[in-house]
Amino acid sequence: MRWFSVWRRNFLVWRKLIAAAVLSNLADPLIMLFGLGYGLGALLPSVEGMSYIAFFAAGQLCTATMFTASFESMFSGFARMQGQKTWDAILYAPLTIDDIVAGEIVWAASKAWLTGSTILGVAAVFGLATSPWVLLALPAAFLVGLAFSGLGLVMCVLARGWDFFSYYMTLVMTPMMMISGVFFPADQLPAPLVAIAKALPLYHGVQIVRPLIAGAPPADLWLHVAVLLAYAAAGYAAAIHFARRRFAS
Amino acid sequence: MxxxxxxxxxxxxxxxxxxxxxxxxxxxxxxxxxxxxxxxxxxxxxxxxxxxxxxxxxxxxxxxxxxxxxxxxxxxxVGVVPQFDNLDPDFSVEENLIVYGRYFGIAPQDIAGRIPQLLDFAGLVGREDAKIMTLSGGMKRRLTLARALVNDPQxxxxxxxxxxxxxxxxxxxxxxxxxxxxxxxxxxxxxxxxxxxxxxxxxxxxxxxxxxxxxxxxxALIAEHIEPQVLEVHGPGYESWMERAHTLAPRVERVGDTVYCYGEDIEPALKTVSGELSYLHRAASLEDVFLKLTGRDLRD
Structure with missing residues (x-):
């Protein structure tokens, strides 16, 4: 549990800056949810048997969780590691780079979970999610957060500068968002794109959360959970590997 | 041990x-x-x-x-004071000590008892709530030193x-x-x-x-490597003076436009410094040892 002191450090900073942190992590996705949801929803009577805004809420929950996890692990992580040298200071204490990586990943996933669960709460308040099944979306959001925090931290410990993150965001995150069934059902896309989406974590997050919001158990739940867990585990392992390499020189 | x-x-x-x-x-x-x-x-x-x-x-x-x-x-x-300060800019002076203590598994209430002592050591009493960016270089250095002592290191x-x-x-x-x-x-x-x-x-x-x-x-290092007296001479005409110095001091070297004479007794050389020449007569220091052993070339 040594990593917990790293998690706690980030939590204490977040608590100090809570207004800005909550605003940036929640206001954006909620504005988009209601803007697109009601705007587009007026044109689309229903998608997959749900109102468009409820359909989009599931995608937006996962996307916002992905963005929070990625931004925290990449940009904030890089600021702590490179700019402030906070990691160096921690390493003089009886902690290792593995403890820091674990603390950073779980922290970014926690922050992402807060984004996801707040969107879920807002969706519930607006009557978009009424079944008790939605409660399972809470652990699902944490799992999505873990998967993207791990990947984000890999980018963080590989980065030589800030611009490095643009590649990951533009070449990976944005296309992933478009093909993973966030805004429209993924199976409308050409088969090769669907195959790519199915190999990526966001698709599986959406496949878990959308049925839960609609009020039904997800099909192939364990497959989706397994893919997200695999991404989280692989990201964790790779982040530790590259972090050790970075700090060994 | x-x-x-x-x-x-x-x-x-x-x-x-x-x-x-x-x-x-x-x-x-x-x-x-x-x-x-x-x-x-x-x-x-x-x-x-x-x-x-x-x-x-x-x-x-x-x-x-x-x-x-x-x-x-x-x-x-063990405590560590790094070459470049890496205090946590997101925290105040006191919070830096508390958060750092946590990395050693020290509970905040245990650190709380030590904080007045650490602040006193750092000369930062009354600045508990100051932000790191408002501290001077010396204050940051002292806080870094106090931070290195949170775990009472040996x-x-x-x-x-x-x-x-x-x-x-x-x-x-x-x-x-x-x-x-x-x-x-x-x-x-x-x-x-x-x-x-x-x-x-x-x-x-x-x-x-x-x-x-x-x-x-x-x-011991000074005694072992350097003669006890040093005379530094520079100014117009130092080159011709250096010719004479060779006969008056046991060891003479030139670095740029300065002549260095080293010896047990440097008085004979000192007496001949005149005219527009400037001089500095001093005891040998560790710096002389250092420069003798590591050379005078720039290291970048």
Whole structure:
């Protein structure tokens, strides 16, 4: 549990800056949810048997969780590691780079979970999610957060500068968002794109959360959970590997 | 038992050997200095001793723990003042100490009792709630020193503790470091201020190109390597004066436009300095030893 002191450090900073942190992590996705949801929803009577805004809420929950996890692990992580040298200071204490990586990943996933669960709460308040099944979306959001925090931290410990993150965001995150069934059902896309989406974590997050919001158990739940867990585990392992390499020189 | 024992330590990056077979022995309660020009391998040696990087060869024992195998256990009882301040800018002065203590598993209520003492040591009483960015360089340095003491360490590593500080701030740090030595703490510091090493260190090692090239107390090093008197002469006509100096002083060298004469008795040379020549007559210092051993070439 040594990593917990790293998690706690980030939590204490977040608590100090809570207004800005909550605003940036929640206001954006909620504005988009209601803007697109009601705007587009007026044109689309229903998608997959749900109102468009409820359909989009599931995608937006996962996307916002992905963005929070990625931004925290990449940009904030890089600021702590490179700019402030906070990691160096921690390493003089009886902690290792593995403890820091674990603390950073779980922290970014926690922050992402807060984004996801707040969107879920807002969706519930607006009557978009009424079944008790939605409660399972809470652990699902944490799992999505873990998967993207791990990947984000890999980018963080590989980065030589800030611009490095643009590649990951533009070449990976944005296309992933478009093909993973966030805004429209993924199976409308050409088969090769669907195959790519199915190999990526966001698709599986959406496949878990959308049925839960609609009020039904997800099909192939364990497959989706397994893919997200695999991404989280692989990201964790790779982040530790590259972090050790970075700090060994 | 030594506080720190290093044998045959080696570390290379690619083809560049940064530490090339270093042996060090630091006794408990000693203030030990590691001197050397830039790129001598001082910082790498410190990082190796802390177990932050793996050596290619050699053995390190820090407070009785083999490093890197049990570096984590050793670091519980060690403090570190890094070359560049890395205080947490998101926290106040007091929060920096509390959060740092947590990394050692110290509960906030236990640190709370020590905070007044640490703030007093750092000369930051009344600045508990100050933001880090509002502190002066000297204050940051003192807070970094106080932070290194949150776990009440037996040994403190300091990498250039006074680099970049003005004389007032530097003297205050020196006073604090002496206090730590009086309390029985072992200090290992790197520096390239010879005055600092001469004033603080019981013993020191001069490093160059990854190796220890001389070791001993500051006085012993001066006595061993340099004549006790030094005369520096410069100004118009120094070249012709230098011709004469060769017959008057045991050892004469020229660096740029300055002539250095070294000897047991420098009076004969001193008497001949006249006209527009300027001179400085002084006792030999550690800096003379350092420059003699490591050369006068620039190291970048």
């Amino acid at each position: 030594s506080a720190l024992a290093v044998r045959g330590l080696r570390k290379s990056y690619g083809t560049a050997e940064v530490v090339g077979g270093v042996d060090l022995e630091v006794a408990p309660g000693e203030c030990f200095g590691l001197l050397g020009p830039n790129g001598a391998g001082k910082t790498t040696t410190l990082k190796l001793c802390l177990g932050l990087i793996e050596p290619d060869a050699g053995a390190i024992e820090l407070l009785g723990e083999p490093v890197p195998r049990r570096a984590r256990e050793a670091r519980r009882r 040994l403190v590593f300091m990498d250039e503790p006074t680099t970049g500080l003005d004389p007032q701030a530097r003297h205050l740090i020196w006073e604090r470091l002496r206090r730590l030595t009086q309390e029985g703490k072992t200090l290992v510091l790197t520096t390239h201020f010879m005055e600092e090493a001469e004033r603080l260190c019981h013993r020191l090692a001069i490093m160059d190109r990854g190796r220890v090239i001389a070791e001993g107390s500051p006085r």
